Amino acid sequence: MARPIILAVDDDVNVLEAVVQDLRRRYGADYRVMRAAGGQAALDTLSQVKERNENVALLISDQRMPGLTGVQVLERSREVYPEARRVLLTAYADTEAAIQAINSARIHYYLNKPWDPPEERLYPVVSDLLESWRLGYRPRFEGLTVLGHRWSARDHEIRSFLSCNHVPYRWLDVDGEEGSKLLQERKLESAEFPVVLFPDGASLAAPSPEELAQRVGLKIQASKDFYDLVVVGGGPAGLAAAVYGASEGLRTLVVEPEAPGGQAGTTSLIKNYLGFHQGITGAELGQRALLQAQAFDVEFVTQRAAGLRIDGQYNFICMSDGREVSSHAVVLAPGVQYRKLDVPGAERLTGRGIYYGAALVEAPSCKDEDVYVVGGANSAGQAALHFSKYARTVTMLVRGPGLAATMSKYLIDEIGRTSNIVLRPQTQVIRAIGEEHLEGLRLRGPNGEEEVKAESLFVFIGAAPRTDWLPPAILRDEKGFILAGPDLRNDGKLPPEWQETREPFLLETSVPGVFVAGDVRHGSVKRVASAVGEGSIAVQFIHQYLAGF
The missing domain is CATH 3.40.30.10 (Glutaredoxin)
Known part of the structure; x- marks a missing residue:
């Protein structure tokens, strides 16, 4: 298969040659670096390689060119290669135009000239963009x-x-x-x-998930009986705990029944995570974290944790297949799941038109259909924007008067700019209609009840913690979220389950050595960044705990 293409564009022959040579020196082994001496020449080149079914990974274009500017070239390139990463090369005088182009032309990055030394000012940016493209790249199907x-x-x-x-x-x-x-x-x-x-x-x-996991090469059994740290859950909190634990010398196992990334992994685009000005998909963020963890020798098993058994200073995680692994410390980060829609017909039609979470695999099937989204938080907004690329219309059903109290402003603004998204406040689903699959919904709104045709309904109505497998010794609140640190106190007193003379650490549960991080913790902030922070902080408390052995 031909190597993916990096296309450099500049009407100044000397600058173009310098760019091409720097790119070939670092990326020539894996990518074919091509050149175009002007904007129209670049678009012609893209059309030609498209006819040959070749892949373009990245375009880097100078801004000031006769005829077509760099911004115009990169914007028009999206019609041919929408997934290619786009970089604008500018002089300092053009910086303001470059910043505006990040939104208007969906440019991924801009670089100021000169870019010397490339090891510091060119390669880090290009490498990150190529890695981002590679993670979303789908070669000719051979799977x-x-x-x-x-x-x-x-x-x-x-x-x-x-x-x-x-x-x-x-x-x-x-x-x-x-x-x-x-x-x-x-x-x-x-x-x-x-x-x-x-x-x-x-x-x-x-096949069952375990059968399928084993057949596609995922591990379903741990290679050891004992680890320094076992992390239950492969979402942002669990992955962060794994990376920080393993990087600091702890033999670390992650137990995840579905896929690294957790609920965040199904998010179509996260735009408020630090360091990603163009946003990043949940799947890509999860994959990057997985690769990072594997680089530190973190072991992953595709299994569901079915129980936790405490024996002195040892914690035993019981797997769904009956096996156990033990450890000195545990981080509980199983995440949460969306609450079920409790209306007639919903249970019968789950997975047959009614889906919980983004269900991104269903998006292409929704082409030219009328899609409904229930919920008014960020996850619902991100899903609505994603489905709007495929569906004829996307209707958001919100119980409250609007989105301002529950959704980030950047999402509200983007939804307002998307013509095929309709917001219906103070509206609830009261019945799901259909036999073999979802065919319609009965809604109750400010003007009474009505029935609408619907083939796909995506539900985002609050979080239910995945904690029913834990023993009573792990104290939880009335909703099932895990109590830790200061939250263990009731009327200023620690519970009788806590037998230590010391105070529990900030993220430590009612069982010494068992910590909690992420959305499953009582009082947590339901954001990716906070989950990552808690996962990393938990490791620092684990070191303090282990130092007391």
Whole structure:
């Protein structure tokens, strides 16, 4: 397969040659560095490589050029290669125009001339952008195939599992021409759906997550019986704890039943996370954190924690397959799940038109449909913006009078600029309608009740902690969120479960050596940045705890 292309654009031959040479010196082994001596020449080049089905990873264009400016070239390049990363090369006098272009032309970065030394002022930026492009890049399909029905809840679960774990796959409807033909070729007409087909000719009918994880190369069993630190949950808090723990010498295991990234991993775009001015998808953030953790030898297993057993100074995590692993310290970061929509018909149609969370795998299937989103927090706003790229309309159903009290202003502003998003305040779903799949909704609003046609409903109505597997010794509040540190006190007194003479550390639960981080903690701030902060801080308290052994 041809190497992806980096295209440099400048009408000044000397500057263009310098850019090309610097890029080739660092990236020539993995990318083909091409040049274009002007804006129109660049667009012509893009059209030619598009006809050859080649991939463009990055464009770097000078701003001041006759005919087309750099901003115009990069903006028009989006029509041909929308996923390519775009960098504007400017003089200091053009900095203001470059900053404006970040929003107007969706430019990912701008660099001032001169960029010497490139090791400090060029390569870090370009490397980060290429890594970002690579994580979202989908080469010519050579992965596995899922044969199923769109309105199957099990089919939806398998596709979500594969997508969240970055396993390439294509989905085919068993009733479609290509799907039914493939079914006959493999002689699988009587198989239970969905069926997963592998490139080597093997197949799995309606596999469990553990079966599928093992078949695609994910670990489902820990390699050791004992670790210094076991982290339960692979969301931002858990990944941060794993990175900081392992980087400071702790043998670390992460237990995650679905995929690194957690609930944040399904977020279409996070734009208020520090350091990512263009935003970053939850999946990409999770993948970057996973690679970082693996670089520190963190071990990951695709398993569900089913219990926690305390034996002296040792903590035993009981897995869903019956095995156990022990450790000196535990970080509980299993995250939360969206609360269920408690209306007639909702349970029956879950996974068959009603989805909890962003359900990004369903977005392409919503093309030209009318999609409904329930909820008014940031996650609902991010999902609405993502689905608006595919759906004919996206209607946000909000119980309150508006979004100002529950959503970040940058999202409210962007929703206001998106013509096919409709906001319906003070409106609730009171019934889900449909037999085999969702067909409509009954709504109650300020003007009474009405029925609307709907094939997809995405629900974001508050968080329920995943803590029912924990023993009674881990104290929780009335909603199931885990108490820690000062929150363990009741009327100024520590609970009888706390047997230590010292005070519990800030993120330490009612069991010494067991810490909590992220959304599952009582009183936590439901933001990615705060979850990452708690995960890293927990490790510092773990060191203090271990020092007392």
